Amino acid sequence: MFVAAKRFVPRSNFLFTVDMQNAQTFSGIRVKYLGSNPSNFYKEVTIALSSNNSTWTKVGTIENAVEKNGASDFIFLVPVKAQYIKIEMDIPIKEADYINITEVTVYQK
Numbered sequence: 713m714f715v716a717a718k719r720f721v722p723r724s725n726f727l728f729t730v731d732m733q734n735a736q737t738f739s740g741i742r743v744k745y746l747g748s749n750p751s752n753f754y755k756e757v758t759i760a761l762s763s764n765n766s767t768w769t770k771v772g773t774i775e776n777a778v779e780k781n782g783a784s785d786f787i788f789l790v791p792v793k794a795q796y797i798k799i800e801m802d803i804p805i806k807e808a809d810y811i812n813i814t815e816v817t818v819y820q821k
Contacts, residue, residue, distance in 0.1 A: 727800040730816060735763060735795045740787040740819040743799060746812035756802035757784045761794035768798060791821040 741759055756775050760768040772786040799816065 725800055725802055727798060728813075729765070730797040730799070730818075731765070732795050732797070732818070735793050736818070737791050737793045737821045738788075738818050739791045739821050740785065741797065741799075742783055742785050742815075742817040742819070743813055744783045744815040744817070746814050758800045759786050760798040760800070761792060762796040762798065763794055765796045787819075 743757055743759075756773060758770060758773040760770045762768045771788065771792065774784045774786070797816075797818070799813070801813075
């Protein structure tokens with residue numbers, strides 16, 4: 713797995729892309745945050761998938777991630793297949809200059 717992170721302009725969104733090295737079928741994704749302090753969480757977390765790292769399909773957005781107890785779970789009703797996973801986070805509640813994602817779990821079918 714390869715992860716590339718990118719910050720847009722100051723005080724804007726963060727995003728990073730996970731390259732699974734080849735197409736995988738999976739049924740969900742969990743994004744876990746550092747600690748349990750609500751001020752560390754993001755206002756919005758969005759997941760998009762791609763087979764070629766250029767054409768993306770948005771598969772879910774969780775708003776007010778602060779309410780999700782330290783993690784955001786994206787569970788798909790039908791398994792999906794993709795090689796690339798893009799995770800985009802709206803600026804943290806406290807507008808920090810860093811991201812505090814501690815773990816990304818991909819649940820395989």
